[in-house]
Amino acid sequence: MKATKLLTxxxxxxxxxxxxxxAHSADWRYAHEEFEGDVQDxxxxxxxxxxxxxxxxxxxxxxxxxxxxxxxIMEQTQAGILQFVNQSPGFxxxxxxxxQIFFIPYLLPTDEETVLKFFDESTAINETFPELYAEQGLxxxxxxxxxxxVVTVDEPIRTPDDLRGxxxxxxTNPLLSETYRAFxxxxxxxxxxxxxxxxQTGIIQGQENPIFWIESGGLYEVSPHLVFTxxxxxxxxxxxxxxxxxxxxxxxQQLVRDAAxxxxxxxxxxxxxxxxxxxxxxxxxxxxxxxxxxDEDEIEAFRERAPQVEERFIEMTGERGRELLEQFKADxxxxxxx
Numbered sequence: 001m002k003a004t005k006l007l008t009x010x011x012x013x014x015x016x017x018x019x020x021x022x023a024h025s026a027d028w029r030y031a032h033e034e035f036e037g038d039v040q041d042x043x044x045x046x047x048x049x050x051x052x053x054x055x056x057x058x059x060x061x062x063x064x065x066x067x068x069x070x071x072x073i074m075e076q077t078q079a080g081i082l083q084f085v086n087q088s089p090g091f092x093x094x095x096x097x098x099x100q101i102f103f104i105p106y107l108l109p110t111d112e113e114t115v116l117k118f119f120d121e122s123t124a125i126n127e128t129f130p131e132l133y134a135e136q137g138l139x140x141x142x143x144x145x146x147x148x149x150v151v152t153v154d155e156p157i158r159t160p161d162d163l164r165g166x167x168x169x170x171x172t173n174p175l176l177s178e179t180y181r182a183f184x185x186x187x188x189x190x191x192x193x194x195x196x197x198x199x200q201t202g203i204i205q206g207q208e209n210p211i212f213w214i215e216s217g218g219l220y221e222v223s224p225h226l227v228f229t230x231x232x233x234x235x236x237x238x239x240x241x242x243x244x245x246x247x248x249x250x251x252x253q254q255l256v257r258d259a260a261x262x263x264x265x266x267x268x269x270x271x272x273x274x275x276x277x278x279x280x281x282x283x284x285x286x287x288x289x290x291x292x293x294x295d296e297d298e299i300e301a302f303r304e305r306a307p308q309v310e311e312r313f314i315e316m317t318g319e320r321g322r323e324l325l326e327q328f329k330a331d332x333x334x335x336x337x338x
Contacts (some may be wrong), residue, residue: 001302031062032086033192033236035216038272039146040086040236042102046266047084047238050259055252059084063293069191071172072138078137083244088236090171095136097317099129100175105182106303107328108252114336115233116268122331133237139245141260144267146234147210147275152223154205156292159301160184169195170209178312179231195338199223210234217277224288226279230299238263281321 030047032040041063047058067073067082070091077085089099101107109115119125126144133140157163170176170187177187188204198204199222206223213234214220238260245253259278282289294302314322 026057028057029062029081029281030058030059030084030085030086031067031076031082031109032064033070033073033091034064034213036063038212038216039210039274042270043142043144043238043263043267044086046263047259048263049184051255054259055255057255065193069193077239077241080241082241083106084141084238084240086236086238088234090173090176091332092237093173093175096132097202098132098321099237100173100313101324101328102232102235103173103176103179104178104306104325106306107332108233109332109336110148110230117335119143119145119331121335122328124324124327126329128327129216129237133239134242137242138244139240140237141240141319142238142259142264143235144238144264145271146236147212148228148230148234149208149234150211150214151208151227151229152199152214152219153208153225153227154202154223156225156290157227158292158294158298160305163206164207167203169204171200174249174316175309175313179309182308183302195219196222207214211275211282212278215282220282220286220289224286225290226282226292228291228293230294231302296327 001130014222014251028051030044032044034040041061044061048061051057062073062082070087071094073085073191074087074091075094076082087100089096093100093103097308108118129143130140151157153166153168156164159182163180163183166185167188168180168185169190170180172189172191177189180187185206188198190198190204195204196208196217198221199207199219207219208218209217210233211226214226220226237292239331240256248256275319279291281290310325313325317324
């Protein structure tokens, strides 16, 4: 397992003490949720390189655990300690309930080409979400997909009945918990830093993540049975502290947007074929790994439970959530040619 020592709140404060938190500093700070070389890190490094090649500014990138977990880095961004943050809607859902839409199962397609077209052209992604993030003092710069979600469990599963009685780790996200409850499992919210140990000790019997994260985090070592359910893609978002962004000159704002565009293009190229490469690495590293790909009939048994998750989403988010869901579906129909 790749172990990363999490810092305490006190040690974070000590480390940041003396750092200038001035919004207009040429030394910008950017934190994300993943390990070195993972997708969010690829995006962050590409963003950093573009900024530094095209300006006098510098960007310091902080990886998972260096400033705490996801909730910590969001708090630091909102406080202006960090200028940029990458956080998935799985955690942002506490601030922006509508962001939980990405956890409605079988809403997004599984084929990469359609998913990427959706993120490029979706009105919901490119117009509605920036407004929702702005309400929380965040300038949404990019939303992007990282990879298809894969479930790992302690034994191969093919039906919702097979998940009954299993504690499946979820992010601290109410709608994701509702999804696994609908699938027949017992959702068990845990911070990322506790997942490997939870699987190893049997506190949890499974979890979900993109395949590259299952490989980089070594999760297959303690949860070797991989199940492709086709229920969704992991999505993430890169954003800035809005006060910081609004305080930039027009030229600097354009620089940041251009850097985010360049990082997005680079990252999308990076994830092409990444899942296949990661699965090969996992299978080469362990003889215990099994791979189960559900067929259409098996998937349908899970898909037919999605409507109750949609209903829960609307209960959580009200009319605004209902309108967002309708826009999402309209955008998906447009890119799917249906």
